[in-house]
Each structure stands twice: as structure tokens, then as C-alpha cells.
Amino acid sequence: MKRSAVFFVLATLGGTALAADPAKIDWSKIPVVNVPLFYPGQSSYEWLLSDAHKGAAKEMRRGDACTFCHDEPDGEKDIGNNLVAGKRLEPTPPKGKNGHIDLKVQAAFDDRNAYLRFQWKTNGKPTGDYPAYRFDGKEWKPYGGPRLNADVRAGKQPAIYEDRVSVMIDDGKVPNFAKQGCWLTCHDGERDMPKQATKEEVAANPLLSAIKKADVRKYLPASRNDPTDWKSGKSVEEISKIKAEGGFLDLIQWRSHRTNPVGGVDDGYVLDWRHFDAGKNHFASNLDEKKQPKFMFDAAKYGTKAMSADDFGKKENFLIKGSNAVPFDPNAGWKEGDILPQYVLSAADASGSAADNKGSGVWKDGMWTVVMVRPLGLTNADDKALKAGGVYNVGFAVHDDNITSRGHHVGWVRSLGLGAKADIEAVKLP
Numbered sequence: 150m151k152r153s154a155v156f157f158v159l160a161t162l163g164g165t166a167l168a169a170d171p172a173k174i175d176w177s178k179i180p181v182v183n184v185p186l187f188y189p190g191q192s193s194y195e196w197l198l199s200d201a202h203k204g205a206a207k208e209m210r211r212g213d214a215c216t217f218c219h220d221e222p223d224g225e226k227d228i229g230n231n232l233v234a235g236k237r238l239e240p241t242p243p244k245g246k247n248g249h250i251d252l253k254v255q256a257a258f259d260d261r262n263a264y265l266r267f268q269w270k271t272n273g274k275p276t277g278d279y280p281a282y283r284f285d286g287k288e289w290k291p292y293g294g295p296r297l298n299a300d301v302r303a304g305k306q307p308a309i310y311e312d313r314v315s316v317m318i319d320d321g322k323v324p325n326f327a328k329q330g331c332w333l334t335c336h337d338g339e340r341d342m343p344k345q346a347t348k349e350e351v352a353a354n355p356l357l358s359a360i361k362k363a364d365v366r367k368y369l370p371a372s373r374n375d376p377t378d379w380k381s382g383k384s385v386e387e388i389s390k391i392k393a394e395g396g397f398l399d400l401i402q403w404r405s406h407r408t409n410p411v412g413g414v415d416d417g418y419v420l421d422w423r424h425f426d427a428g429k430n431h432f433a434s435n436l437d438e439k440k441q442p443k444f445m446f447d448a449a450k451y452g453t454k455a456m457s458a459d460d461f462g463k464k465e466n467f468l469i470k471g472s473n474a475v476p477f478d479p480n481a482g483w484k485e486g487d488i489l490p491q492y493v494l495s496a497a498d499a500s501g502s503a504a505d506n507k508g509s510g511v512w513k514d515g516m517w518t519v520v521m522v523r524p525l526g527l528t529n530a531d532d533k534a535l536k537a538g539g540v541y542n543v544g545f546a547v548h549d550d551n552i553t554s555r556g557h558h559v560g561w562v563r564s565l566g567l568g569a570k571a572d573i574e575a576v577k578l579p
């Protein structure tokens with residue numbers, strides 16, 4: 150069902166050149182590049198520039214590559230194992246989490262699209278679950294959360310979160326990304342990072358209130374007057390100018406709950422914040438202004454109108470418009486413990502630049518296999534246009550085992566070439 154959804158979307162795009170059906174690409178003919186990823190803990194940009202980073206501050210400031218020093222074979226394993234165990238840079242070690250993973254990456258392209266295929270072994274059994282809303286007899290309250298959340302760590306909420314694989318793309322216009330990769334975007338003050346910004350601090354911040362944001366998320370050094378201080382945002386005009394000149398990163402994310410069931414992959418960008426692209430995502434909030442769900446399950450299709458706590462990890466709980474979702478009926482006899490999804494999904498509602506990317510993932514024998522489909526030559530103001538012959542700097546991240554924010558695995562930056570020399574060379578499809 151997931152694969153045919155993707156093919157359907159591609160087949161209806163129209164146009165002249167034909168796109169490959171990603172399910173029919175013979176991946177056994179495409180080289181596999183192993184990209185080791187490790188758990189980075191709180192190794193923020195600010196920490197990397199500090200004396201605690203063993204005499205590397207000067208080199209960091211100069212823009213030297215991480216791998217200039219971190220060049221040991223298997224070095225990723227050592228860093229990840231130390232950090233995940235809480236030896237350094239991790240105040241709240243997530244129990245049982247793996248310190249590193251091997252991400253297998255393959256790439257191909259044709260006249261229409263680039264195709265990126267990822268495989269990794271998961272730490273446990275992924276479900277596509279996502280935090281939801283639970284009826285307590287009176288109100289619908291948040292249920293479940295990612296493993297770094299204080300309530301989850303304290304055992305007050307179950308650990309529930311979707312798996313993800315993400316790619317950041319730079320076309321050479323983001324200073325130092327080719328050498329220092331994702332760490333340029335990882336700062337003190339962000340969620341689950343040291344000195345996490347309070348609501349009051351965010352509300353008092355001129356840039357974040359101008360762009361109507363309630364927290365601090367990934368940002369690039371160029372968006373701040375002092376790159377190591379999230380509070381020192383440049384003006385919206387200055388940031389628009391940097392964006393128009395291409396000084397932003399594209400961020401593509403495949404999500405096991407919010408996009409996979411409808412054949413989607415997110416499209417976003419990072420500059421002053423981690424924004425979604427213009428338009429509409431493949432998922433939308435399932436809560437209205439009165440804090441009531443907008444949709445419930447169609448009992449004729451799902452079996453019941455809601456799920457229960459026991460269903461997590463056992464039964465798929467994707468609420469999909471036009472498939473198993475019907476408008477919420479407040480008088481349907483709701484009982485304490487009834488649970489409804491936090492998001493409602495729709496391929497048909499996704500639109501604009503936010504809906505450019507498609508893809509699908511299948512979990513089998515302990516491993517996710519995900520294919521992302523990215524159109525070439527996009528002309529939107531929030532996209533990097535990929536083209537044949539182009540070489541890009543890319544950073545990968547995998548979120549696995551019910552975790553979000555910094556609880557991912559990341560790696561040193563790599564280059565991706567479309568029919569051009571690079572660490573990962575996308576093969577032209579016949």
C-alpha cells in the first residue's frame with residue numbers, strides 16, 4: 150500500500166520526462182556506502198568552541214574539518230559509546246540506547262528525481278507509534294512522549310515516538326558546512342540542550358517573537374550577530390537577504406508515523422530556525438481550538454472508534470483522511486482511557502513546497518529500508534535545486550527507539566554527487 154501510494158503520486162505529476170518507480174529500481178546494482186553514525190549527546194557548537202573540547206577551539210573557529218582530527222577508523226563507535234553511557238556530554242543517558250549505528254546509503258537519479266535509499270538496524274521493534282491524546286473522562290490530554298522528556302524519564306508517561314531518517318543538504322553556500330556539518334546548527338538553548346531557553350526568554354527575544362516561535366530550534370551561525378548566542382538574532386530583513394542568497398540548508402525528513410503511511414517525506418529548511426517549507430505538510434494537528442480532536446477512527450474500517458494504551462506497539466494507529474478517519478463526534482460515548490492520534494494524515498492535503506518530497510519505508514527483519522524521492526531542479530525559495538552533475542554536502546541523522554531532538558545518531562559531513570565524483574555517487578538510471 151505504501152509503495153503504490155508513492156508510485157501513484159509520481160505517475161500523476163505529469164510532464165515530459167519519465168520518473169522511475171522507486172519500488173522497481175534495482176538497488177542491487179547501486180553501490181552501498183556505509184556511513185557510521187554516533188550518539189552526539191550535548192556536543193553543541195558552543196561546547197566544540199570551548200576549552201573543554203581538548204584544544205580544538207582555535208581550529209573550530211578557523212573552520213577546520215571535524216575529520217582533520219577525528220580520523221580514527223571506528224572513531225564514531227568510541228565517541229558514541231562513551232556519550233550514550235553518560236561518561237561525557239550526556240546528563241540523562243537513555244537506558245539501553247545504542248551508541249552508534251551503520252547507515253547504509255545508496256543514491257540514484259534520472260531526468261526527474263534523485264532517489265536516496267537508507268538501511269539501518271533498529272534498536273528494538275519500531276511501530277510507527279506517536280504520542281497521542283487520551284480521554285481522562287473530561288478532557289483529551291497528551292499521552293506519551295520521547296525518551297528525553299522529563300515526564301517520560303520520571304515514568305509518568307510512556308516512551309512513544311516515531312522513527313526518522315533525515316538529510317541536511319548544502320550546495321556550498323553555507324559557510325563551513327562542508328567541514329563541520331550538522332554541528333553548525335546544534336546550539337545551547339535549543340530543546341534538550343544545555344541552558345535550554347525558557348518560554349519567558351523566548352517571548353522576550355526580538356527575532357523569535359518576530360517570526361512567532363515559542364522555542365529555540367536548529368539555527369545557522371550566520372543568522373545571529375554572535376553565532377554562539379541564540380538570543381542575538383539578526384533582523385528579519387537581514388535573514389531574508391541571506392536566504393535569498395542561498396545561505397540556508399535544506400532539511401528532508403522521512404517519518405514512520407507522520408509521513409510514511411501516506412507516501413510522504415517532509416521538506417524543510419534551516420536558517421534562523423528549523424522551518425517547514427511553504428505550503429502544507431502531509432500531516433496536520435488533530436486538535437481544534439476547544440482542545441477536542443477533529444477526527445476519530447471510522448469503526449467500520451479500524452474496528453473501534455479509538456485506540457487504547459494496550460494497542461501501542463501492537464496495532465497500527467495511523468489516522469488517515471479519506472481512508473479510516475471520520476469527523477470527531479463528541480457524543481460518541483467516550484470512556485476514560487480512549488486514545489486518539491495527535492495528527493491526521495493526508496497525501497491529498499499536502500501542497501506547495503512542503504509537499505515536494507515523496508518516499509516510503511518498510512521495516513523487516515530488524516531493519517528499516519527507506520527510499521526518498523526528491524525532484525530535481527526545484528525553483529522554490531526554500532529549496533536547494535539538485536541537478537545532474539551537481540555535488541552537495543550532506544549530513545545524515547537517524548532517530549530510532551522512541552526519541553527526538555538531540556537523541557539521534559549523526560555523522561561527519563559527506564559529499565553527494567549526481568553523476569559526479571563524491572563520497573556518495575548517485576548512479577544515473579537507464
Ligand code: HEC
Nearest residue numbers: 192202203205208209213214215217218228231237329332
Ligand atoms: C583540532 C582537532 C579537533 C577538531 C578540528 C575537532 N575535534 Fe572534536 N575532539 C578533539 C579531541 C582531541 C577530543 C578529545 C578526545 C578524547 O578525549 O578522547 C575531541 C572530542 C570530541 C567529542 C567528545 C568525544 C569524547 O569521547 O569525549 C566530540 C563529540 C567531538 N570532539 C566532536 C567534534 C566535531 C563535531 C568536530 C567538528 C565540528 C570536532 N570535534 C572537531 C579534537 C578535535
